[in-house]
Amino acid sequence: MDEKYFPENIENKWQQHWEQTKAFQATEDDPRPKFYCLEMLPYPSGFLHMGHVRNYSIGDALAWYKRLQGFNVLHPIGWDSFGQPAEQAAIKRGVNPRDWTEENITHMRGQLKRLGISYDWSREIAAHRPDYYKWDQWFFLKMYERDLAYKKKSPVNWCPREGTVLSNEQSSGGVCWRCGATVEKRDLEQWFLRITEYAEQLVEDIREIEAGWPEKVLKRQSDWVGRSEGAYVDFAVKDSDTKIRVFTTRIDTIFGATSIVLSAEHPLIDDLLAASPLKDEVMAFARKVTSEKTARGRVLEEDEQKEGINTGVLAVNPFSGESVPVWVANYVLMDYGTGAVMSVPAHDERDFEFAQKFSLTIRRVIERISHAQESIVHDSLSEDQSIAMPHAFTNYGILVNSGDWSGKLSQDAIVEMSRHAEQHGFGQAAVTFRIRDWGISRQRFWGAPVPIIYCEKCGMVPVPETDLPVRLPDHAEFTGSGESPLAGVADFVNTTCPTCGSGAKRETDTMDTFVDSSWYFFRYCDPHNESAPFDPEIVKQWTPVDQYIGGDSHAVMHLIYTRFWTKFMRDIGLVSFDEPVKKLLTQGMVTNRVEGTDEWKAMSKSLGNGVDPDEMIAAFGADAARLFILFAAPVENELRWLETGIEGAVRFLRRVYTMVWRWHERLSNIGITTPGEASSPGARALRRKTHQTIAKVTSDFEGLHLNTIVAALMELFNELSDFNADPGTASEGDVFAVHEALETLVLMLAPFSPHVAEEIWENLGHEGGLLKSAHWPQADPELARQEELEIPIQVNGKLRSRLLASPEVTEEELRTAALNDEKIRSLIDGHEVVKVIVVPQRLVNVVVR
RNA sequence: GCCGGAGUGGCGAAAUUGGUAUACGCACCAGACUCAAAAUCUGGCGAGGUCAAACUCAUGUCGGUUCGAGUCCGACCUCCGGCACCA
Numbered sequence: 001m002d003e004k005y006f007p008e009n010i011e012n013k014w015q016q017h018w019e020q021t022k023a024f025q026a027t028e029d030d031p032r033p034k035f036y037c038l039e040m041l042p043y044p045s046g047f048l049h050m051g052h053v054r055n056y057s058i059g060d061a062l063a064w065y066k067r068l069q070g071f072n073v074l075h076p077i078g079w080d081s082f083g084q085p086a087e088q089a090a091i092k093r094g095v096n097p098r099d100w101t102e103e104n105i106t107h108m109r110g111q112l113k114r115l116g117i118s119y120d121w122s123r124e125i126a127a128h129r130p131d132y133y134k135w136d137q138w139f140f141l142k143m144y145e146r147d148l149a150y151k152k153k154s155p156v157n158w159c160p161r162e163g164t165v166l167s168n169e170q171s172s173g174g175v176c177w178r179c180g181a182t183v184e185k186r187d188l189e190q191w192f193l194r195i196t197e198y199a200e201q202l203v204e205d206i207r208e209i210e211a212g213w214p215e216k217v218l219k220r221q222s223d224w225v226g227r228s229e230g231a232y233v234d235f236a237v238k239d240s241d242t243k244i245r246v247f248t249t250r251i252d253t254i255f256g257a258t259s260i261v262l263s264a265e266h267p268l269i270d271d272l273l274a275a276s277p278l279k280d281e282v283m284a285f286a287r288k289v290t291s292e293k294t295a296r297g298r299v300l301e302e303d304e305q306k307e308g309i310n311t312g313v314l315a316v317n318p319f320s321g322e323s324v325p326v327w328v329a330n331y332v333l334m335d336y337g338t339g340a341v342m343s344v345p346a347h348d349e350r351d352f353e354f355a356q357k358f359s360l361t362i363r364r365v366i367e368r369i370s371h372a373q374e375s376i377v378h379d380s381l382s383e384d385q386s387i388a389m390p391h392a393f394t395n396y397g398i399l400v401n402s403g404d405w406s407g408k409l410s411q412d413a414i415v416e417m418s419r420h421a422e423q424h425g426f427g428q429a430a431v432t433f434r435i436r437d438w439g440i441s442r443q444r445f446w447g448a449p450v451p452i453i454y455c456e457k458c459g460m461v462p463v464p465e466t467d468l469p470v471r472l473p474d475h476a477e478f479t480g481s482g483e484s485p486l487a488g489v490a491d492f493v494n495t496t497c498p499t500c501g502s503g504a505k506r507e508t509d510t511m512d513t514f515v516d517s518s519w520y521f522f523r524y525c526d527p528h529n530e531s532a533p534f535d536p537e538i539v540k541q542w543t544p545v546d547q548y549i550g551g552d553s554h555a556v557m558h559l560i561y562t563r564f565w566t567k568f569m570r571d572i573g574l575v576s577f578d579e580p581v582k583k584l585l586t587q588g589m590v591t592n593r594v595e596g597t598d599e600w601k602a603m604s605k606s607l608g609n610g611v612d613p614d615e616m617i618a619a620f621g622a623d624a625a626r627l628f629i630l631f632a633a634p635v636e637n638e639l640r641w642l643e644t645g646i647e648g649a650v651r652f653l654r655r656v657y658t659m660v661w662r663w664h665e666r667l668s669n670i671g672i673t674t675p676g677e678a679s680s681p682g683a684r685a686l687r688r689k690t691h692q693t694i695a696k697v698t699s700d701f702e703g704l705h706l707n708t709i710v711a712a713l714m715e716l717f718n719e720l721s722d723f724n725a726d727p728g729t730a731s732e733g734d735v736f737a738v739h740e741a742l743e744t745l746v747l748m749l750a751p752f753s754p755h756v757a758e759e760i761w762e763n764l765g766h767e768g769g770l771l772k773s774a775h776w777p778q779a780d781p782e783l784a785r786q787e788e789l790e791i792p793i794q795v796n797g798k799l800r801s802r803l804l805a806s807p808e809v810t811e812e813e814l815r816t817a818a819l820n821d822e823k824i825r826s827l828i829d830g831h832e833v834v835k836v837i838v839v840p841q842r843l844v845n846v847v848v849r
Numbered sequence: 850g851c852c853g854g855a856g857u858g859g860c861g862a863a864a865u866u867g868g869u870a871u872a873c874g875c876a877c878c879a880g881a882c883u884c885a886a887a888a889u890c891u892g893g894c895g896a897g898g899u900c901a902a903a904c905u906c907a908u909g910u911c912g913g914u915u916c917g918a919g920u921c922c923g924a925c926c927u928c929c930g931g932c933a934c935c936a
Contacts, residue, residue, distance in 0.1 A: 015879060030936045125896090173932075207908085219853065221936055226935065248936060261936095299934060306934085336935045343936090349850085350934050434935050555931090631874070645861070648874050651889095708863070711873035719874090792869040797917040837916050843868055 001664060001763045005657040007621025007650075011755040020074045024118040024373040025771055026074045028541055035071035036542050037063040038521050038581075040550030041078045043103040044126075045085055048111040048613050050590040050603050050629070050641065051551065057752075058587055058635050058706065059549045060117045064751035065701050067118075068776040071244040074542050075118060075685055076524035079105050080123035082133070083513045084162060084178065087446040087485075090478040097446045098474075101128055111613060115622045117753055118772075121525045127516035132523065133448035134469035135533035136515050136785075140451060141462050142572055148194040151460070155294070156439055158186040165190065167439045168514060169224070169557045174298045177557070185294045191450055191509060192437040195564045199433040202563060205578045212583035214636075217555045223561075224556045226434025231418040232338065233427040235260055235315035238323055244269060244315055247337030248431055250347065251421070252413035253386040256365035256400040257342035258355065260315045260326045261308065261763045264289035265334040269311075270442055272326065278312045282328060285309045289330040299333055306331045306354045306725035317342075318426040319417070320403060329354060345392065352392035365412060366397040438561065440512040445476050445485040448509030455497035455504040464498050470506070484508040517558050518565035521545060521580070526612070536574050545581045559584070584633060585704060592641040600640050611641060623753030630752055631710035653756055656717055656749070660742060660760045666727040667739050668765040679733035682723050684787070686737045690744050691784035694777045697748050709753060716745055739764070744777045793844040795827050811838045818844040 002009065018024065039059040042052055057076075065073040069565060079101075086097035095298040105126060112119065125132055157171035158164075161181035170176070171183040195202075202225050206218050230249035237244060244260055249587055262269060264286040273279040289307065293299055300306070308329030315326050332341055345355030345362040353364050396410035400424055405413055420428030441450070449470045451463035473492045476485040486492055486508040497504040519533065525542045526534035567582040591600040592609040603610040616625045628649035633639045679687075693716040699711045720741045725734045743764055750757035750771050761771045784806055791814060794800045801823040815836050818824055824846060831848035838844050 197850090216853070220931065223852080223932065228935075230936080246936085250936080253905080299930095304934095331934050331936095332933060335910085341936050348936065350936070355893095432935080634862080637861090640861075642861075642875075643876055652874085707861090708873080711863075716872055790869080794917070795917090797868095802869075835916070837868090839868060843914055843917090 001661065001759065003661055003772075005654045007623060007653075007756070007757070008618075010759045011114070011116060011617075011622055014755045014758045015113055017758075017770075018116075018118070019113070020086055021770070022122070022769060024075065024120050024150065025122050026072060026076075026120050028538060030072040032070055032072040032374050034074065034542055035066040036074045036521075036545045036547075036548075037061075037066065038075075038524075038548045039077070039521060039543045040548075040554070041080045041517065042108065043080045043083060043085070043107070044101055044108055046107060048108055050592075050613065051313075051615050052612050053115065053616075053625065054590050054629050054635075054639065055549060055551070055587055056112065056115065056117045057629050058585070058704070059547075060626075060754075061630060061706055061751035062547055062549075062701075062704065063118055063756060063770075065776070067772055068747060068750065068774060070775065075120060076123040076521075076527075077112065077117070077119045077121075077124075078123075078520060078524065079108075079127065080513060080517050080520075081105065081126045081128040082447045082510075082516055084444070084446070086128075087444060088480065090445070094478075096475070098128065101446075107151050110502075114617055115613065115626065118754065123524045125520065125523055125527050127448075128446070130469045130471055131528075131530070133516070135519075135523070136448040136462070136469050136511060137451040137470060138465060138533060139515075139519065139568075140511065141465060143193060143568065144452075144462050146572075147189060148197060148568065150194065151189060151191050151578070153187060153189045154192075155185040156190050156441075157183045157330065158188075158190050160184055163175070164444060165439060166443055167514070167557075168436050169438075169560065170514075172556065174296075182296070184296075188441075190439050190441040192439050192441075193564075195561075196433060196435055198564050198567050199227065199435050200431075200436070201567055201578070202560065205563070205567075207313040208579050209582070209584075213581075214552070214584065214586050217552060217559065217584065217586060220555045221560055224435060224560065227431060228433075229429070229431050231414075231421060231427055232430050233318065233342065233421055235317060235324075235342070236426075237272065237326070238314040238316060240272075242268065244268065244326065245338045247430065248342055250414070251417045251427075252396075252399060252402075252405075252408075252410045253344040253347045253365055253415065254317065254319050254342060255399075255405070256344040256346045256363045257278070257317055257324060258345060258361040258363055259324050259343040261329045261332050261341050261343045261351075261354070262311075262326065263332040263334040263339040264293075264328055264330060266328070266332075266339045268340075269328060272313050273311060276312055282311050283310055286328055288590075289328075292330075300331060306350070306357060306832075308354060308358060310358075318421070318424070319405075325360075329359075335436065336434065347392055349394065350548075360710045363401060364393070365399060365401045366393060366395075367400045368393070368395070368397050369409075382409075391827075426519070431508040438512075438564075440515055441509040442512055443484040443508075444510050445472070445478065447513060448515065449486065449492075450507045450509050450511060452507040453495060453497060453501065453504045454507065455500060457502060458497055458499045460502075461497055461499050461504070467498065484510070514558060514561050518561045519569070522569070522575075533574070539575060543575065544577055544579060547583045548581040549585045549587060551589065555586070587635050588633065588638040590629075590639045590641060596778075600638070603641070606752070612798045616646070620646050620650050620670045621755075623756045624653055627653065627710060627752045630706040632707070634707050635704055651832075652714060652717070653753060655721070656745065657756060657760065659717075659720065660763060663727045663738060663742065666730070666735060667742070668763060679737065680726070680731065683731075683734045683737035686719060686723050686741055687783050688786070689716055690737075690741045691779045694744060694748070694779035695781075695784055697778070698779065706752075713745060713748055713752075716741065720745070728738055738771075746773070747774060747777055789841060791818075792843045793821060793824055794825065794843060796843045796847060797845060800824060807841065811840055814838050814840075814844055818846060 001531050037059055063073050067073045081101050086101050089095050089100045090097045140149055157166040159166055159176040159181050161179050166176060174183055176183055203222055210218060228249055230247055231251045232245050232247055234243040234245050245804045254742050269286055273282055291376050306329060308327045311326045311328060313326040314323040316323055343350040343351040345360060346364040347366055399405050399408050399413050418429040427657060451470045453461045453463060455461055473489045478485055493505050495504055495506050522534050522539050526538045529535060562580055567578060588601045592600050592603050594607050594609050602609055624646060629647040632645055635800045693712050696712045697709045746757050746760045760770050789805050789807055791803050791805050793801050801821050803817055803821055815838050828846060834847045834849050
């Protein structure tokens with residue numbers, strides 16, 4: 001042990017030691033209970049950023065804590081190494097994506113090791129290696145077999161800046177999740193995974209995880225899946241056999257439907273207008289709306305006016321028999337429900353706005369319950385008389401102007417009218433979802449090739465499992481044109497048909513990288529398996545993940561895909577549970593001031609507000625950097641980076657180190673095993689603080705309140721510092737108390753600053769013994785108990801005095817003592833004591849008048 | 850517009866079931882050490898008030914419940930995040 005704290009020496013020493021002894025390797029033949037601690041795997045961009053450091057520091061703290069508590073901890077890491085940036089580097093600088101990626105991994109692995117995160121490096125995986133993406137392809141084939149992977153031509157989200165397709169999840173809000181460009185729609189042949197098949201379960205199973213996941217994430221997922229209950233209703237087209245099917249969640253308002261509105265892309269438009277003189281005009285309108293939508297990637301811009309055109313066709317309301325006009329308008333979505341709606345202006349904001357603009361009939365058919373009496377009386381109002389309303393009334397209420405249904409409650413009417421429609425064959429109750437199938441095709445090189453072959457004779461043929469992996473070629477032309485670079489590699493494209501043996505061509509699309517990350521943490525359990533993605537028996541030992549930690553930016557991307565993937569794996573017998581992750585922590589962003597502004601934004605290269613972890617480590621040490629980042633704010637809060645704070649962390653570690661230096665001779669030479677007979681009051685107080693701290697830290701760990709744990713450790717150290725015994729002359733009892741306090745402090749510091757903790761541990765008489773096999777301290781409630789309590793005394797709820805009492809003091813004694821307190825007596829003198837509230841062990845409140 | 854979440858010192862933040870508001874740290878101030886500075890150590894640090902105390906006021910604003918409210922209830926203000934014609 002050096003006299004002074006040199007983080008670099010200590011950190012190098014222990015990192016080497018851990019590496020050589022494979023200290024954090026997890027094995028299956030370990031009888032202790034397992035704990036799977038997982039952090040989101042990084043994309044190997046080349047450099048770790050502070051968000052990573054925070055993510056992995058949190059995860060490592062938990063891994064250490066569980067390890068010390070006696071769990072068999074699995075704490076792995078890997079690389080989400082397929083994806084855009086590697087290909088961009090290839091396009092811009094002509095480097096090979098594989099070389100670029102491997103170099104980045106090498107550098108970042110070094111950074112993680114310099115941080116001293118306790119990973120089991122023997123399980124490291126990387127998505128771009130054939131032994132991994134082989135299994136992406138295998139899963140694809142399994143889905144293909146079950147018709148869960150399919151190809152169709154459809155409008156897809158297109159990022160014009162990156163020249164690639166995006167899934168709905170990746171283009172949420174109409175912008176590219178990566179570059180922020182406005183997304184356009186394009187018609188392309190694309191591969192999709194049928195996530196909609198699992199829509200119901202994705203909502204339903206939220207119940208299984210709601211205790212362990214942030215409400216915020218679950219709500220976003222639930223909104224994203226967008227389950228809604230309603231009904232289909234068929235409106236017959238007048239003088240025709242055609243029917244227009246609409247979807248509505250408010251069938252109770254159907255007597256207020258004063259028009260039918262079709263999406264501009266609705267396939268029926270052609271038929272309906274076949275013989276109409278308005279045909280050309282309507283078709284021109286529909287084409288205009290469709291092309292505008294394609295250009296902007298969404299139906300309408302904010303505040304944009306609704307547009308529509310009357311087709312002249314009439315449809316019959318099956319409930320009322322009324323004929324209503326059929327319109328085509330720009331505000332109706334084709335890919336939700338049926339692409340057609342019944343327009344009820346009185347009870348839907350959008351329909352209201354539309355009806356006002358085009359002077360359509362607005363007929364009120366739902367009344368507030370409190371006004372219902374009056375309205376039912378006025379039910380004699382002529383049916384086509386418009387009622388002046390400032391807004392649509394969208395709440396539930398009581399039906400009026402609704403024939404036989406008038407007087408019913410909305411909730412009842414919805415059930416009964418759906419049933420009625422079904423019985424009479426013009427509709428049925430239905431559930432629709434907002435979520436769409438997951439488009440996974442990418443016209444990209446740097447991804448897992450979709451394992452499909454096109455044969456002129458046999459058509460689309462899946463690559464046989466035995467031929468996997470379909471390997472990426474070593475070289476390709478990177479033009480950035482938007483065409484898949486694979487299409488230009490003849491050796492790759494040209495193949496033979498597995499069925500008939502004649503010449504055939506390969507699919508040149510690769511898969512979305514979110515496929516790789518949907519199941520990677522299962523692969524960690526059995527990372528070198530060559531005959532299956534993993535052995536279900538081994539996976540059973542480790543999964544589900546006990547704690548997952550990452551940013552909430554993946555709330556509706558990765559985190560919904562991986563839930564889907566798990567359910568699929570369950571259905572093919574690979575796992576036996578519905579949900580892959582028991583507890584999820586979404587850590588806050590690390591932000592820094594953008595130079596020259598007052599804005600705090602996530603650190604990024606493009607904003608120039610990044611902080612290099614290596615510089616932090618060089619300047620302050622990994623231990624201090626990690627300690628600070630966990631201390632500075634609660635884990636779920638945004639963390640605003642302030643350089644000054646980290647020096648406080650260094651100071652703290654240096655003080656602890658110096659304290660140990662002062663004591664280590666005495667502590668390592670004496671085999672102290674008992675607290676000694678006559679312990680001093682100071683020693684008793686120190687031991688009390690020690691055991692109180694153990695209790696607090698242990699309970700805070702359960703809720704991952706890491707910032708308050710660090711505060712508690714600092715408090716314990718301050719107490720130790722104040723104790724101020726002299727190592728040369730201290731009594732055996734005092735030495736015992738110091739030893740206990742230091743050992744406890746170091747054990748509890750290990751999850752935050754493991755290197756210096758190891759160094760100190762070694763010097764507290766644990767020569768060569770690694771902390772990882774030590775045991776988390778136990779709080780002794782007897783020792784933690786206060787010898788004397790300070791009881792505040794209030795008069796009318798205001799603090800006026802305090803008194804000291806033993807913990808055994810009775811309520812009656814407290815009451816008497818409070819009333820006899822000199823200060824209290826003078827305050828209540830001349831007043832009537834109405835009552836005295838005594839909260840045992842806590843306070844006394846004297847109520848006077 | 851709709852749906853969430855949050856407002857506590859100069860700053861990051863603490864505060865069992867409602868029970869001593871501001872723990873811990875940063876910054877700052879003073880002192881010690883030093884020729885000096887840095888580092889380190891000691892002390893101070895919500896506002897007003899006082900020589901010092903007493904006391905008064907403070908957890909976004911207003912009101913309510915309670916012996917007692919940062920915490921519970923109601924209304925409002927501000928900020929942040931998500932979704933956005935999903936019928």
